[in-house]
Amino acid sequence: MKKRLAFYSILMKDMKNYYLKPPNISWGIIFPVAWTLMFFLRTGSPVDIREILPGVMSMSVLFGTTSMLAVTITFERKSRSFERLLLAPISLNLLMLAKTTGAIIFGVINAFVPVLFASFWIDFSGVAWGTMVLSIMLIAVTSTFLGLFISVSVSEVFEAQTFSNFIRFPMIFLCGLFIPIQALPIVLRPLSYLLPLTYGADILKNSINGNGLISPWLSLLVLLGFSFGLFLTSTHNIKKKWIY
Amino acid sequence: MKIIETKQLTKRFGDFTAVKGIDFSVEKGEIFGFLGPNGAGKTTTINMLTGLAKPTSGSITIANEDGIKNIKKVQQLIGIVPDESNLYDDMSGFDNLTFCAALYGMEKSKREARAKHLLELFNLADTGKRPFKAYSKGMKRKLTIAAGIIHEPEILFLDEPTTGIDVESARQIRKLIHSLNKKGTTIFLTTHYIEEAERLCHRIGFIVEGRIVKIGETNELLQEAQRENTVEFSLDESAAFLAPSLIKDFPKVSVKTVGEHTLRIISEEKVDLMPFMNFFDERGISVREARIIHPSLEEIFVRITGIEAGKMKKEKEGKRK
Ligand SMILES: Nc1ncnc2c1ncn2[C@@H]1O[C@H](COP(=O)(O)OP(=O)(O)O)[C@@H](O)[C@H]1O
Numbered sequence: 405m406k407k408r409l410a411f412y413s414i415l416m417k418d419m420k421n422y423y424l425k426p427p428n429i430s431w432g433i434i435f436p437v438a439w440t441l442m443f444f445l446r447t448g449s450p451v452d453i454r455e456i457l458p459g460v461m462s463m464s465v466l467f468g469t470t471s472m473l474a475v476t477i478t479f480e481r482k483s484r485s486f487e488r489l490l491l492a493p494i495s496l497n498l499l500m501l502a503k504t505t506g507a508i509i510f511g512v513i514n515a516f517v518p519v520l521f522a523s524f525w526i527d528f529s530g531v532a533w534g535t536m537v538l539s540i541m542l543i544a545v546t547s548t549f550l551g552l553f554i555s556v557s558v559s560e561v562f563e564a565q566t567f568s569n570f571i572r573f574p575m576i577f578l579c580g581l582f583i584p585i586q587a588l589p590i591v592l593r594p595l596s597y598l599l600p601l602t603y604g605a606d607i608l609k610n611s612i613n614g615n616g617l618i619s620p621w622l623s624l625l626v627l628l629g630f631s632f633g634l635f636l637t638s639t640h641n642i643k644k645k646w647i648y
Numbered sequence: 649m650k651i652i653e654t655k656q657l658t659k660r661f662g663d664f665t666a667v668k669g670i671d672f673s674v675e676k677g678e679i680f681g682f683l684g685p686n687g688a689g690k691t692t693t694i695n696m697l698t699g700l701a702k703p704t705s706g707s708i709t710i711a712n713e714d715g716i717k718n719i720k721k722v723q724q725l726i727g728i729v730p731d732e733s734n735l736y737d738d739m740s741g742f743d744n745l746t747f748c749a750a751l752y753g754m755e756k757s758k759r760e761a762r763a764k765h766l767l768e769l770f771n772l773a774d775t776g777k778r779p780f781k782a783y784s785k786g787m788k789r790k791l792t793i794a795a796g797i798i799h800e801p802e803i804l805f806l807d808e809p810t811t812g813i814d815v816e817s818a819r820q821i822r823k824l825i826h827s828l829n830k831k832g833t834t835i836f837l838t839t840h841y842i843e844e845a846e847r848l849c850h851r852i853g854f855i856v857e858g859r860i861v862k863i864g865e866t867n868e869l870l871q872e873a874q875r876e877n878t879v880e881f882s883l884d885e886s887a888a889f890l891a892p893s894l895i896k897d898f899p900k901v902s903v904k905t906v907g908e909h910t911l912r913i914i915s916e917e918k919v920d921l922m923p924f925m926n927f928f929d930e931r932g933i934s935v936r937e938a939r940i941i942h943p944s945l946e947e948i949f950v951r952i953t954g955i956e957a958g959k960m961k962k963e964k965e966g967k968r969k
């Protein structure tokens with residue numbers, strides 16, 4: 405009960421202080437809206453919109469989540485308020501879950517901004533909604549923990565942003581979001597399979613257009629593996645670096 | 649009853665050993681102070697005791713729990729006031745307090761009542777709605793203390809609670825520490841103000857370069873010092889070269905030069921001034937001033953650590969700016 409109260413309070417504090425602040429709303433909501441409109445207006449035809457929807461959704465999640473962690477973790481660490489959390493009688497795992505849950509929720513909401521826009525152009529017949537929501541959640545979890553890993557590895561907010569971009573932008577091109585993986589030069593293809601977003605985007609494609617390439621079960625496993633791996637590495641790093 | 653006990657507590661940072669195997673204990677219900685200059689290892693010790701730093705070796709026992717293995721259990725019982733505020737800049741004083749209480753699992757109605765009460769207690773009621781970043785230094789420190797005691801901890805750790813703030817806030821804080829202690833809270837504090845340690849603490853540990861060089865009850869430390877008699881002579885000539893012949897003529901006393909023209913005679917017995925005046929007179933040295941020094945804690949500290957108290961203070965304040 406006490407732990408639940410602490411968890412909930414950390415989550416709500418972050419939501420109130422960071423997620424609902426104007427700069428984050430603009431980065432988190434307006435940015436995906438802009439991307440979406442740009443892509444949709446360029447493609448124009450309903451078939452194409454449906455084709456690129458998974459890519460746009462994944463990107464919204466990726467950008468929404470990773471940029472949040474730079475604030476909720478790196479910034480708080482810098483200003484020393486993170487110490488207060490480390491000194492609280494809650495386990496590090498629970499603390500980090502509390503610090504990341506907000507970003508996961510935020511990511512999922514971001515993913516549905518493009519869906520909302522797409523609904524003006526296309527109908528969603530044949531979409532496997534259950535799988536789609538599940539895959540979005542998985543992408544949100546994995547990219548949040550990727551953001552966590554980055555924000556724990558650096559000490560300045562701008563470093564977190566730079567490091568994120570270093571990973572995010574290549575992911576757009578390598579994860580089959582807009583360019584199918586088979587269309588990539590053969591030397592780059594193994595790289596694609598090392599990136600978590602490839603698997604997330606594939607399940608998402610399956611759920612929307614039924615045209616994924618990888619077995620959804622395999623993708624599910626890989627994503628869970630990435631999530632656990634990134635989370636545990638991050639908490640390990642916090643224990644090593646911040647509880648020095 | 650011992651509520652905190654360390655054994656051979658050590659912290660190394662690479663090649664540098666910041667805390668060198670210290671043993672000490674704090675009794676339940678007392679105010680215990682760590683007194684030492686900048687860089688002595690006070691903050692590092694507090695960090696180890698509260699779970700923000702991992703000891704390299706040694707053990708910690710707090711309230712009968714292993715303070716290293718079961719730190720999360722220990723953290724439920726302790727309150728921590730760091731040397732610099734670590735509250736949330738953009739949140740109001742009130743929100744900061746209720747958030748901190750929630751971290752310890754306090755119910756909403758209870759934590760709001762407690763936050764209101766503490767804001768009043770610290771004369772911060774009018775500013776409770778303002779964001780923390782708009783607070784003055786003294787107000788910030790007071791709110792940080794309020795956040796440290798919001799969950800009514802059994803043991804309170806305060807790292808330099810009055811350093812770098814205005815006199816009035818410092819006075820209020822000292823008063824508060826006293827009244828918290830009266831109600832049963834055990835206090836562990838660090839300070840580099842000798843006078844503060846003397847006024848506040850029941851027991852004091854002198855810490856220098858990672859070692860406890862002296863530990864004891866404040867009263868006893870003072871009595872120990874007062875067993876000795878000290879007379880200070882200010883001369884019109886360089887004092888240092890006189891020491892050897894002084895010791896030869898007066899084998900029962902010890903001599904210490906404390907400045908270019910000043911030396912001190914320290915004796916177990918009462919010091920008779922005349923023989924010394926004659927001694928200087930014979931050598932054609934005139935004495936500008938001779939005065940009896942009543943040893944304070946400062947004297948003892950200086951004697952044991954070899955660190956001039958004034959110097960210690962200046963260094964610290966220079967760092968804070
Ligand atoms: N994280 C750290 N890495 C390396 N050295 C440190 C670290 N923290 C403290 N020190 C060193 O340990 C010594 C003790 O520091 P500290 O405990 O902060 O002293 P105090 O609080 O008594 O002023 C200092 O010399 C300081 O430079």
Ligand SMILES: [Mg+2]
Pocket residue numbers: 690691692731807
């Ligand atoms: Mg310190």
